[in-house]
Structures are given as structure tokens and as C-alpha cells.
Amino acid sequence: MEGLPAIVADQLQELIYTDRAAAYLQVDAALNLIGAGGHLEAYGLAGLRLGEPAPEQAFFLEGLLPPFETPCIMPSMELANGRAADLHFFISDDTCWVVLLDVSAERDAAQRMQQKAYNMTLAQEREALLNRRLEAANAALLATQHELEGSRDALARAHDQVQAQAAELAAWNKTLEERVASQLAEIERMGRLKRFFAPSLAELIVSTGNERILESHRRDIAVLFCDLRGFTAFAESAEPEEVMTLLHDYHAALVPLIQQFEGTLDRFVGDGLMVYFNDPVPCPNPAERAVGLAVAMRDAVAALTRSWRRHDYELGFGIGIAQGFATLGQIGFEGRFDYSAIGTVINTAARLCEVAKDGQILITSRVAAAVAEAADVKEIGPLTLKGLRRALAVCNVEALKAA
Amino acid sequence: MTVTLQKKICMLGGFSVGKTSLVKRFVASVFSESYLTTVGVKIDKKTVELSDRTVNLILWDLAGEDEISSLRMTYLRGAAGYVLVADGTRPSTLEVALSLRRRVEADFGPLPFVLLLNKNDLRKEWTIRDEEIDRLKQDGWWVRSTSARTGEGVDDAFGTLAEQLAR
Numbered sequence: 001m002e003g004l005p006a007i008v009a010d011q012l013q014e015l016i017y018t019d020r021a022a023a024y025l026q027v028d029a030a031l032n033l034i035g036a037g038g039h040l041e042a043y044g045l046a047g048l049r050l051g052e053p054a055p056e057q058a059f060f061l062e063g064l065l066p067p068f069e070t071p072c073i074m075p076s077m078e079l080a081n082g083r084a085a086d087l088h089f090f091i092s093d094d095t096c097w098v099v100l101l102d103v104s105a106e107r108d109a110a111q112r113m114q115q116k117a118y119n120m121t122l123a124q125e126r127e128a129l130l131n132r133r134l135e136a137a138n139a140a141l142l143a144t145q146h147e148l149e150g151s152r153d154a155l156a157r158a159h160d161q162v163q164a165q166a167a168e169l170a171a172w173n174k175t176l177e178e179r180v181a182s183q184l185a186e187i188e189r190m191g192r193l194k195r196f197f198a199p200s201l202a203e204l205i206v207s208t209g210n211e212r213i214l215e216s217h218r219r220d221i222a223v224l225f226c227d228l229r230g231f232t233a234f235a236e237s238a239e240p241e242e243v244m245t246l247l248h249d250y251h252a253a254l255v256p257l258i259q260q261f262e263g264t265l266d267r268f269v270g271d272g273l274m275v276y277f278n279d280p281v282p283c284p285n286p287a288e289r290a291v292g293l294a295v296a297m298r299d300a301v302a303a304l305t306r307s308w309r310r311h312d313y314e315l316g317f318g319i320g321i322a323q324g325f326a327t328l329g330q331i332g333f334e335g336r337f338d339y340s341a342i343g344t345v346i347n348t349a350a351r352l353c354e355v356a357k358d359g360q361i362l363i364t365s366r367v368a369a370a371v372a373e374a375a376d377v378k379e380i381g382p383l384t385l386k387g388l389r390r391a392l393a394v395c396n397v398e399a400l401k402a403a
Numbered sequence: 404m405t406v407t408l409q410k411k412i413c414m415l416g417g418f419s420v421g422k423t424s425l426v427k428r429f430v431a432s433v434f435s436e437s438y439l440t441t442v443g444v445k446i447d448k449k450t451v452e453l454s455d456r457t458v459n460l461i462l463w464d465l466a467g468e469d470e471i472s473s474l475r476m477t478y479l480r481g482a483a484g485y486v487l488v489a490d491g492t493r494p495s496t497l498e499v500a501l502s503l504r505r506r507v508e509a510d511f512g513p514l515p516f517v518l519l520l521n522k523n524d525l526r527k528e529w530t531i532r533d534e535e536i537d538r539l540k541q542d543g544w545w546v547r548s549t550s551a552r553t554g555e556g557v558d559d560a561f562g563t564l565a566e567q568l569a570r
Contacts, residue, residue, distance in 0.1 A: 055409060060446040062461040063411035063481020074477065076443025084443060111442045114466075118418050118440050121469070125493060129530075 021083075021102040027054040029094050031065050043100055044081040058098075064089070066096055076107050214339060216329030219279045222286035222321060222367065223345050224263070224294055225353035226254075227272035228301075229316030235270075238313075246313065247271065253300040261293040266340055272353075276341055279328050287323050287363075287370035294319045294361040295375070295400050302359070316358025322348035323367050344388075351385035352394065361397035368395040375400050409459040410568045411481050415507070416488035417499035418467025421521040424551035425488060426464050429561050434552050441466045444478050451565040458565045468499050476510055483568045484515035486560065491520045491548065492528040497535070515567040516545075517560050523548040524555070 001009035016022055021042040026035030033054040040046055048057050055062045060077060064087075071090035078084045084107035088099040190206050228234075228250070235243050250271065258265050258275050262283065266274040275293065277286035301317040308315055326343030352362040368377045376398045382391035414422040423441055427433050430449045445464040450457060465478050479485070487504055489497040500518065507514065518539065520531060540546055545563060549556035 059409065059448050059459065059461050062409050063483070068480055072477070075475070078441075078443060078445040080447060107442050111440060114442060115440045118467075118469070119438075122419055125495075 016101070019102075021085075021100075023100045025054060025058060025061075025098040025100075027061075027065055027096045027098065029066070031055060033057060034095070038100075039102075042102065043079050043083055043085060060087075061098070067091065070096075076103055076110075078107065214280065214330050216327060218325050218327050219282075220286075220323065220325050221279050221328070221341060221345065222277045222290040222323045222370075223326070223341065223349040224275045224277075224290045224319060224321045225272065225349045226275075226294070226297060226317065226319040227270075227353060229318055229358045230314050231271040234313055234315060242311075246308065246315075249304060250301070253304055254297055257293060257296045257300060261289050261296070263289065263293055264339075267338075274346070274350075276326075279326075279341070280339070285370070287321070287367045288374050290321045290323075291361070291363065291367065291371045291375050291397055292400065294321060294397060298359060298361060318353055318356030318358060319361040320349045320352025320354070320356055321361065321363045321367050322346075322352060323364065323370065324348070347387055348385070348392070351387060352383075355383060355385065362394050363397060365393040365395065371397070373401070406456040407459065408456060408569055409461060410483040410565070411461045411463060412564060412568070413463040413465055413479050413482045413485040414488060415465060415485050415500070415503045416467060417490070417493075417496040418469045420467065420488045420490040420493075420496050420500075421551045422467065422486075422488050423464050425486075425519065425521060425549065425557055425560075426462050428551045428554055428557050430462070432554070434554075449561070451562060453562075453566060453569055456569055458569050460561065460565060468503060476506070479507060479511060482511070482514065484564050486564060487516055487518045489518070489520055489531070491522050491531050492525050494530050494532075497531055515564060517564050518544055518546045519549045519556070519560050520546065521549050521551060524550040524552045 001012070004012070017038070021039040023038030023040045023043060023045065024036065025033060025045075025048075028034045031054055033048055033050055033052060035050065036045070036048045040048065045058060055065065060079060064074065067089040071088060074087040074089070076084050077087055082104075083102060084104045085100040086103050088101065090097050090099075186206050190203065234246075238246075247270070251268065254273060255265065258273075261277075262281075263275040263277050264279060266276060275290070277283055277289045283289060297319065298317060305315060305317065322345045324343065324345035326341040326345050328341045329339065331340045331342075332338050348364060352364070356362045362380070363371070363377065368379075371377065377395040378398055379393070379395050381394070383394045384391045414426060416422050418440065419438060423439070423445065424434060426445070426447055427435070430447050441464060443466060447462045447464065449460050449462060451460055463478060463482065465475075485507060487500040489500040497520075504516065504518075507516075520536070523529075536546055547556045547560050547563075549560060551557065
């Protein structure tokens with residue numbers, strides 16, 4: 001207090017003592033409290049016991065005594081009662097003095113400033129954390145958006161694929177419709193052709209698509225005529241139903257044979273049938289096929305005849321076969337076409353059929369020569385046939401030779 | 404007659420990690436939602452009864468460490484041990500705790516300590532990675548998750564440190 005007037009020094013001491021709530025503790029080398037005074041109650045230190053360990057009574061001294069250096073200060077210590085004090089330590093004559101000066105006001109001011117600074121820092125930290133979370137959420141959203149865009153692209157690709165498949169299906173459908181139309185036309189053509197030809201031949205014509213064979217042309221063919229002997233008389237005497245039944249059985253027996261031998265059925269005329277070979281589809285041995293068919297027909301009708309006799313139907317069966325060139329093709333006009341053959345060979349075969357007795361298969365010499373290897377034939381001499389100028393050498397087919 | 408010991412321990416950690424709240428929970432079993440920063444140091448006392456002795460823990464709750472308020476190492480003079488506190492929702496506070504521990508060890512040598520990861524009641528906002536904690540445990544650290552709000556782990560942490568100091 002040098003340089004200060006006594007009154008100022010006194011006043012200063014009074015201010016420190018009162019306003020700073022000055023208090024002191026005196027501790028000996030054994031850490032026992034040997035003195036205390038001042039505003040001890042301000043720090044919750046009333047009732048101290050001298051001669052007893054200081055840290056046990058003023059526990060904030062724990063670990064601080066003896067001081068590591070002197071003098072030293074332990075600033076802004078808030079004691080249990082909430083008051084803050086600076087602790088000043090100094091040693092004199094082996095005695096440690098501890099002076100407490102209240103700094104609660106300074107502590108409060110510092111606390112207000114520090115509080116604001118910390119609150120601001122915490123807010124910034126929270127903001128940074130929120131920003132990081134927002135960025136993470138944004139990144140997740142972007143990833144989801146990319147994923148969605150990927151899905152949209154995939155969807156577009158799938159859509160294009162479906163459209164391509166639909167177009168393909170439409171093309172297939174069109175092809176199918178065309179194919180169905182073509183097959184319907186084929187069926188129609190087949191229906192028409194089956195009227196003329198054995199089913200297998202009709203299918204052949206359709207499958208090759210060559211309908212030009214139906215155009216008018218000349219070809220060497222073998223022609224077979226057959227009919228029943230005594231049919232006219234039978235038809236006159238029998239009931240129409242009986243006649244129809246008999247004809248039905250007769251045709252049912254013969255038509256499958258014609259198809260089997262791949263002959264072209266030209267026409268039915270009552271009990272008469274005309275069949276030829278080597279047209280419209282060529283075959284290498286028309287005469288042989290005609291004779292083969294004739295023998296099969298004769299056997300089939302023979303079986304029928306036995307049945308008919310039981311009903312007292314006296315019917316026989318004769319066949320005539322000739323070979324030669326004829327003109328063939330569609331005959332008729334639009335809406336009613338037939339495929340038929342015209343020529344002397346037709347007449348010859350028809351006449352041979354007329355003169356054939358029951359069970360006979362009369363053939364021309366040309367046919368006989370053609371089937372010499374396949375059938376046993378017997379000459380029956382030259383016959384003069386109606387409509388033919390010259391007598392014709394005729395043979396009867398007795399049987400087919402064993403293969 | 405039961406032996407009574409008196410030990411000074413310091414609460415160290417970044418600001419607003421919950422050091423004062425942990426002390427209040429331990430000493431008075433209370434928790435306050437409002438945050439009031441500590442200036443300087445707060446002194447408190449809690450008696451812990453161990454199996455064979457009584458330990459008076461003199462708790463020095465030091466102002467939080469930050470850029471403008473560096474730890475006054477003089478406060479640690481005479482400390483028998485310390486409690487490192489970090490806020491589980493703020494990873495930077497673990498770095499502060501690890502830094503403080505290095506400085507204390509450099510100035511005062513190896514002292515008993517425990518590491519508390521506080522605010523475990525805010526587990527949904529937890530950002531400290533488990534792998535880091537596992538690594539510290541593997542290094543021999545005593546680490547506990549605590550919550551000053553619920554009291555979870557608080558007595559256990561101080562009791563454990565008291566046990567270490569009483570050996």
C-alpha cells in the first residue's frame with residue numbers, strides 16, 4: 001500500500017474485505033488447521049475446528065497442500081454453496097496461508113459470455129449434423145431416383161419388347177390366316193378333285209399345285225368298264241328301295257378297290273362304272289393295274305352275288321378293258337365341270353364290257369400283251385363289236401399269276 | 404474401525420458433454436434439462452462405501468475444453484484419478500477426451516481413469532462408432548456408456564474409479 005494515503009489504503013482494505021468476502025485459513029506442516037478467519041460463513045466454512053486436519057474440514061484443499069509453488073492461485077473455484085472464490089496460497093514461517101476472495105460476479109459474467117459462445121457452437125454443430133443428414137437423405141433420394149429411372153428404362157425396354165412381340169404375333173396371325181385360307185382353298189380343291197380321282201391322287205394334285213393336268217390333253221390310258229348282267233331286268237322287277245340298296249352295296253364294294261389301285265373314277269351310270277389309269281397322274285403300268293383292279297372287282301362282286309342269290313337276284317358281272325390314246329380334260333362349262341376322257345379306246349372298253357359274260361374280263365390284245373407276265377389270259381377269238389369297223393382280238397383274264 | 408480415505412478426482416472432457424450433470428446425478432441423484440456452462444471449477448463431495456473402506460471423493464468438475472477455454476492444468480494438481488467424458492452423439496468430443504488424456508498423462512504420469520460415453524439415452528442419435536470403442540477396450544481402457552438423464556452406468560463408473568483409487 002506504499003504511495004497510498006492511509007485513508008485510501010484503509011478504504012481499499014475495507015472494500016476487499018467486505019465486497020470480496022475475504023477469508024483465510026492457516027495450515028501447518030502437518031496439514032492441521034491452526035487458524036481461520038474473515039467471512040468464512042460466505043464459503044460454508046463456519047464451525048471449523050482448529051488443530052484438526054484442514055482437508056477434512058475444507059475438502060477443496062484435498063491434494064493442494066502443501067502448495068506446489070508459492071505464492072500460487074487456484075482461480076474461480078465454485079464451492080458447495082455456489083459461491084466462487086479465487087484461492088491464494090502462500091507460505092510464511094512453515095505455515096501455509098490460504099486466502100479466499102469472492103469472484104462470483106466475475107464468474108457469472110464469464111459464464112454468460114461462455115454460455116452464449118457454447119450455445120452458438122452447439123447450434124452450429126447441430127446444423128452441421130442436420131446438413132450431413134440432409135445430404136445423406138438427398139443422396140439416398142438421388143440413388144432412388146436413379147433406380148427409378150433405371151426401372152423406367154427397363155419398363156420402356158419391356159414395353160418395346162412387348163410391342164415387338166405383338167407385331168410378331170400379328171404377323172404370325174396373318175400368316176396363320178393366310179395358311180388357313182390356303183388350306184380351305186386346298187380343301188375345296190381337294191373336294192372337287194376327289195370327285196374325279198382316288199383320294200391319294202387328289203392329294204397329290206393338290207400338294208403339287210399343278211392343276212394344269214386338268215387341261216385338255218392326249219394320253220395313252222387303260223380304260224375299264226364294268227356293269228352287272230341282268231341289272232335292267234332286275235331294276236324293272238324289283239322295288240326301287242331294293243335297287244338302291246343293291247347299288248349301294250355294289251358301289252361300296254367297288255369304289256374302295258378303285259381307290260386302292262389308284263384308278264381315276266370317271267363316272268357312275270347306274271350299275272356301270274368307268275375307270276381309267278395313267279391319267280391325270282401317270283403310272284408306269286396302266287394295263288396291269290386295270291387288270292389287277294378288274295380281278296379284285298370280279299372277286300368282290302362274286303361274294304356279293306352269292307348274297308344276292310339268296311334274295312333270288314339273278315345278276316352277273318362283266319368287265320371290259322382297252323388301252324390306247326384318248327383326249328382327257330375338263331368337260332362342261334362354268335359351274336358344272338367334269339373331268340372325262342373321249343376316244344375310241346373308251347368305246348372299245350365299253351363294248352367289251354357289253355359283250356362280256358358273267359365273270360368275264362375281256363381285254364384287247366394290246367392289254368393282253370401288257371399283262372402277259374402278270375395274268376393268265378385266254379384268247380376267245382376275234383369279236384366284232386358294235387361301232388367298230390374291224391373285228392377285234394379279245395382275251396379273257398382267267399386269273400392273276402402268283403407273284 | 405473403517406478406514407476413510409479422501410481422494411480428489413477431476414471431471415475432464417469437451418464442453419456440453421454432461422460432466423456437471425454426471426456429478427449432480429452421482430452426488431444428488433438429480434438431473435436438469437437446462438444446460439449451464441461451468442466456469443473455472445466446481446467442487447463437490449460424495450462418499451462412497453466400499454467393502455472394506457470408505458472413500459470421500461472430492462469431485463473437481465472442470466470447465467469444458469474448447470478452442471477458447473483451454474484446460475488449466477493447475478486444477479489437476481493433487482488429483483488421484485480422473486473421469487474422461489465424451490458425448491456419444493458428438494464424435495469430436497471423443498477426440499477431445501483422447502487429447503486430454505494424453506496431456507494429463509504427459510504432465511502427471513499415469514493416473515487411474517475411466518472413460519464415460521454419456522447421453523446413452525439418445526442412442527438413436529449415437530454417432531461414435533463401436534469399432535473405435537472396442538479398440539480402446541482392447542487397449543485396456545475402462546469404458547462405459549452412461550446417461551446422466553436416466554442414471555444409467557453413473558454409480559458404477561464412479562464406484563469403479565473409487566475402487567481403483569482405494570487399492
